[in-house]
Amino acid sequence: MIRKILKWTGVILAGITLVAVSTYTYMSVSMKSRMTKVYAFEKATMEVPTDSAALARGRHLVAIKGCQDCHGTDLEGKVMNDDGAIGRLVAGNLTRGKGGLPAGYEVSDWLAALRHGVHQNGKPLLFMPSHETALLSQQDMAALIAYCRQIPDVDNELPGNDLGPVAIIMSYLGKMPLLSVEKIDHNRPMIARADSTEGVAQGKYLAVSCSGCHRENFKGGEPLAPGFPPVPDITRAGHVGKWTKAEFITTLTSGKTPEGHILKNEDMPWKMTAQYTRSELSSLYDYLQSIQ
Ligand code: HEC
Ligand code: HEC
The missing domain is CATH 1.10.760 (Cytochrome Bc1 Complex; Chain D, domain 2)
Structure with a gap:
């Protein structure tokens, strides 16, 4: 009886291993072909300034x-x-x-x-x-x-x-x-110039750089990779909604939140956000506050 159980356990484990190995092989082959695909976008150039x-x-x-x-x-x-x-x-x-x-x-x-x-x-x-x-x-x-x-x-x-x-x-x-x-819409034309007056429109343009981690809707989500912290909601619904503009700017330039949480630069690149101008940070705040 015991031998029979052991035998079947072995068969099941072997089955599971086989499924796992073939699933991985399938994923790996599929990813490899996507990574080596050759795209033929029309070569375009542009005038590059020197001033x-x-x-x-x-x-x-x-x-x-x-x-x-x-x-x-x-x-x-x-x-x-x-x-x-x-x-x-x-x-x-x-x-x-x-x-x-x-x-x-x-x-x-x-x-x-x-x-x-x-x-x-x-x-x-x-x-x-x-x-x-x-x-x-x-x-x-x-x-x-x-x-x-x-x-x-x-x-x-x-x-x-x-x-x-x-x-x-x-x-x-x-x-x-x-x-x-x-992920790119390759036919989308570039806008000529971005709105550079302080406010929601400039904030929206700048916030593209936050969307990779905080997600397209800025509502955060699961960690970016195993072992990293979850990504917080940075709209009005999250902590940011309770902060003043000054607190938001201090957080993004010092890596310390009003709640006393220390942001590690490897998780949240605050040394990068510290290089935004005050006016750009103010616009980011206005934009994020405008999202429910
Ligand atoms: C999240 C990390 C990351 C950020 C941020 C990033 N890059 Fe990259 N970039 C990479 C990686 C990784 C590669 C190499 C991709 C490869 O070889 O397959 C790369 C490749 C490139 C290439 C292509 C080089 C080549 O060999 O054809 C250029 C140009 C480039 N990056 C410019 C930039 C510029 C300019 C910025 C800022 C606006 C930037 N990158 C921001 C990770 C990044
Ligand atoms: C490379 C990924 C990444 C990028 C890019 C990024 N963030 Fe973050 N951000 C995080 C992670 C992860 C945390 C949470 C860190 C922690 O819990 O310690 C965080 C935390 C924050 C917090 C604190 C939120 C809270 O509830 O305490 C704010 C505010 C914030 N980010 C704003 C921004 C803004 C604005 C941008 C774009 C200019 C941005 N982040 C770009 C990953 C990122």
């Missing part, structure tokens, strides 16, 4: 859009993560030093990356939030590219991406923003 006001704007955008969190302080590239579960995620060297962008990397290639989420060769960029940069105004896009194209060279050769099983499963389930190319 100091535009370069200063570009520098500010690099600071407030988190480019340095992933690509490093000097945009020299960085291994963002390297472990067995999620794998190795690498944000490339954006300078023209060794290991950086190839010599023939034109404005049209910058646009392919920032508007469409693909490499020069048409293959998807992994984990690069191009679905957010795609929403930049034409004026900001030009300033951003102009600034990035004149940063000093840094020699920094990096290994390639190598996704682990958790990243593959989470991406398959749509819980990790791996392939922004699949």
